Amino acid sequence: MLTDVKILDVQKIRKDFPILHTLVHGKPLVYFDNAATTQKPLCVIQKEEEYYKTLNSNIHRGVHSLSQKATTAYEQAREKVLRFFNASRLSEIIITKGTTDSINLVASSFGKKFIKEGDEIIISHLEHHSNIVPWQLLCEEKGAALKVIPINDKGEIIFEAFEKLISEKTKFISVVYVSNSLGTVNPVKEIIQLAHSRNIPVLIDAAQAIQHFKIDVQELDCDFLAFSGHKLYAPTGVGILYGKEKYLEEMPPYQGGGDMISSVTFEKTTYNSLPYKFEAGTPNIAGVIGMGTAIDYLNEIGMDLISSYEKDLFEYANAKLSSVEKLTPIGTAENKLSVFSFALEGIHPHDIGTILDFDGIAIRTGHHCTQPVMQRFGIPATARISLSFYNTKEEIDFTADALKKVFEVFG
Numbered sequence: 001m002l003t004d005v006k007i008l009d010v011q012k013i014r015k016d017f018p019i020l021h022t023l024v025h026g027k028p029l030v031y032f033d034n035a036a037t038t039q040k041p042l043c044v045i046q047k048e049e050e051y052y053k054t055l056n057s058n059i060h061r062g063v064h065s066l067s068q069k070a071t072t073a074y075e076q077a078r079e080k081v082l083r084f085f086n087a088s089r090l091s092e093i094i095i096t097k098g099t100t101d102s103i104n105l106v107a108s109s110f111g112k113k114f115i116k117e118g119d120e121i122i123i124s125h126l127e128h129h130s131n132i133v134p135w136q137l138l139c140e141e142k143g144a145a146l147k148v149i150p151i152n153d154k155g156e157i158i159f160e161a162f163e164k165l166i167s168e169k170t171k172f173i174s175v176v177y178v179s180n181s182l183g184t185v186n187p188v189k190e191i192i193q194l195a196h197s198r199n200i201p202v203l204i205d206a207a208q209a210i211q212h213f214k215i216d217v218q219e220l221d222c223d224f225l226a227f228s229g230h231k232l233y234a235p236t237g238v239g240i241l242y243g244k245e246k247y248l249e250e251m252p253p254y255q256g257g258g259d260m261i262s263s264v265t266f267e268k269t270t271y272n273s274l275p276y277k278f279e280a281g282t283p284n285i286a287g288v289i290g291m292g293t294a295i296d297y298l299n300e301i302g303m304d305l306i307s308s309y310e311k312d313l314f315e316y317a318n319a320k321l322s323s324v325e326k327l328t329p330i331g332t333a334e335n336k337l338s339v340f341s342f343a344l345e346g347i348h349p350h351d352i353g354t355i356l357d358f359d360g361i362a363i364r365t366g367h368h369c370t371q372p373v374m375q376r377f378g379i380p381a382t383a384r385i386s387l388s389f390y391n392t393k394e395e396i397d398f399t400a401d402a403l404k405k406v407f408e409v410f411g
């Protein structure tokens with residue numbers, strides 16, 4: 001009996017992304033910088049435009065029709081996020097500016113309430129700067145200490161070292177799900193289980209995970225989870241913080257201003273209920289509505305189909321690019337996805353990026369906001385190819401050939 005196997009039609013999907021049909025230096029764009037930001041499907045672009053043409057008004061405060069319609073559309077986007085990662089309460093979905101904003105919110109607010117002198121916070125060596133610096137700032141302010149889970153030569157965290165780092169003093173753990181510079185997938189479920197056996201809350205930085213596979217926050221049982229809309233095919237300047245109500249209720253507001261209050265007098269202010277307590281000021285309304293449309297778009301394709309297509313594409317890229325002469329992959333974790341970081345013998349990554357750009361190939365070069373990862377590998381930078389479901393094997397073949405040309409120029 002034939003089973004109904006759905007196959008992702010990449011050529012059809014590419015038609016949804018106008019920018020993929022532009023030329024760079026006269027060549028068709030090959031966009032391999034998806035870990036930095038993803039391109040936007042036409043439906044998201046049109047949704048933002050439609051909002052400004054037909055709905056533009058401020059939310060939550062107006063009794064007039066436009067304001068009410070805009071509020072409904074905005075709150076519908078929150079519901080879409082809830083269903084997308086299977087949260088159970090809208091009060092646990094806080095709309096932010098992005099991952100960085102979400103992590104700063106937790107470090108600042110949770111930190112103010114729960115962290116004191118002598119406490120310890122654990123992160124991993126794989127973190128993006130936005131999951132390092134907010135905790136450093138908090139530790140400096142409170143006299144707490146930051147502990148770092150080491151990584152091995154493949155770029156995987158050393159779990160036994162993590163177990164040893166946990167102590168009575170550990171009050172918070174914040175780790176990345178998927179590394180943006182190496183592609184390593186962290187065993188976050190095991191990290192959360194171990195942390196919870198000691199009553200320690202865990203934040204998951206899902207900036208490089210949410211766009212690649214289905215996440216179920218209830219199943220994962222994370223206490224906080226952060227992501228950015230712009231890496232999920234949505235506009236820039238919007239993001240999400242998921243947080244368990246039991247913590248959010250106890251945490252003080254992060255910022256003061258409109259919308260986050262219940263009543264204000266000069267003597268005393270009382271705060272709005274969740275999630276609004278953490279949403280001060282006018283947000284990026286069009287961007288949030290656009291994020292809802294991006295989620296609809298991904299649901300229509302199906303996250304499972306996206307995952308399986310990207311897995312196959314990554315395996316192809318890994319094999320093809322690793323066979324390029326004098327190329328060394330950086331980060332060879334067993335569980336890895338979407339990101340291929342590498343060095344070419346004797347050639348600076350910036351030169352690789354510049355030469356590839358002449359062929360219309362957009363890759364990222366540098367430290368990828370993970371300087372400690374670069375220090376661990378003893379290099380200043382890598383060249384990074386990061387994939388999306390709109391990329392093709394032909395683009396990988398073209399890039400492998402273009403890399404050989406880099407040697408002709410610099411070799």
Ligand code: PLP
Pocket residue numbers: 035036098099100101128130131176178179180205207208228
């Ligand atoms: N965490 C990870 C793993 C990332 O890859 C990034 C961005 O590249 C961030 C956090 C910060 O995201 P944003 O700049 O959208 O706030």
